[in-house]
Amino acid sequence: MNTQQRYKPIACHLYDHFEIACLHRYDISLTLRDGSTCVGQAIDTAVEDGQEFLLLLSNDQAKRIRLDTIERMDVTSEPREFDKVVLS
Secondary structure: OOOOOOOOOOOHHHHHHHHHHHHOOOEEEEEEOOOOEEEEEEEEEEEEOOEEEEEEEEOOEEEEEEHHHEEEEEEOOOOOOOOEEEOO
């Protein structure tokens, strides 16, 4: 997905799930709207220039993923407070 497109904020109740994933450092699998996937540990959220991002630690590298490019988040850690979040 082209991240140069105008940012579309996600709903607050969905954002809360990303915050919980980071708080517990959940291992997650993300499916992006362009069909690609990212796997890693949720470490933080960030806001830059009015855009919200998830910081994901994957293969010892931090990746910054814009929240409106995410279609689905699956939590693979145990124990967990939720299994998945679908944003579409």
